[in-house]
Amino acid sequence: MGVxxxxxxxxTSQCDDQLSNSRINTLVRLNVYDLTPVNxxxxxxxxxxxxxxxxxxxxxYGFGAHDFPASGVFEVEPRKCPGFVYRxxxxxxxxxxSASEFRTFIENMASEYHGDTYHLITKNCNHFTxxxxxxxxxxxxxxxxxxxxxxxxxxxxxLPESLQVTSVKQLPEYHECSEDEFVESxxxxxxxxxxxxxxxxxxxxxxxxxxxxxxxxxxxxxxK
Numbered sequence: 001m002g003v004x005x006x007x008x009x010x011x012t013s014q015c016d017d018q019l020s021n022s023r024i025n026t027l028v029r030l031n032v033y034d035l036t037p038v039n040x041x042x043x044x045x046x047x048x049x050x051x052x053x054x055x056x057x058x059x060x061y062g063f064g065a066h067d068f069p070a071s072g073v074f075e076v077e078p079r080k081c082p083g084f085v086y087r088x089x090x091x092x093x094x095x096x097x098s099a100s101e102f103r104t105f106i107e108n109m110a111s112e113y114h115g116d117t118y119h120l121i122t123k124n125c126n127h128f129t130x131x132x133x134x135x136x137x138x139x140x141x142x143x144x145x146x147x148x149x150x151x152x153x154x155x156x157x158x159l160p161e162s163l164q165v166t167s168v169k170q171l172p173e174y175h176e177c178s179e180d181e182f183v184e185s186x187x188x189x190x191x192x193x194x195x196x197x198x199x200x201x202x203x204x205x206x207x208x209x210x211x212x213x214x215x216x217x218x219x220x221x222x223x224k
Contacts, residue, residue: 016192025094029055033084064127065118071220093137110220
């Protein structure tokens with residue numbers, strides 16, 4: 001009897017080990033987008049205005065603003081976030097979460113990133129991707145991706161009060177920037193004007209209507 005129980009216990013342990021070893025690590029990538037053509041001139045000196053998303057398990061996850069105390073985390077097809085110009089992808093590491101485990105994880109995380117908590121300087125899309133990267137891989141995203149916000153935080157006392165406290169308040173909708181808007185943004189920009197460009201381009205991501213079929217908000221998990 002004792003030998004039989006010991007044998008079953010050993011067999012169960014072997015199955016657990018095999019299940020653990022059979023997990024396939026999934027790559028975690030950072031997809032970076034230009035918010036303005038000005039990036040073509042300043043990117044090479046480590047500066048620019050960017051949007052970013054994390055690609056994992058075949059989808060890309062980002063964070064945007066709206067007026068409601070509900071999830072601002074959304075998913076799109078990788079490297080195809082509407083309204084922005086894809087620049088590059090950076091492999092950050094790997095995760096051993098299965099697709100179903102990751103889904104539970106991102107739904108829990110969505111409760112920490114409500115659309116009405118978005119803030120251009122302290123809680124923007126790049127803060128979200130850095131947090132997600134840290135949780136999945138233990139690594140930070142490259143510093144240049146969110147350098148504008150970091151500089152803004154250091155110089156917040158010099159920024160207008162309205163810019164310091166106001167997030168991008170828009171309802172979920174996604175549309176492309178017009179050619180005229182892109183041409184206009186090519187003009188030389190001061191730091192304050194660059195920040196305003198950043199804010200306006202983020203508004204193109206989440207504006208006042210319903211979400212298109214290209215973008216799906218992640219429903220946050222409900223507290224039990």
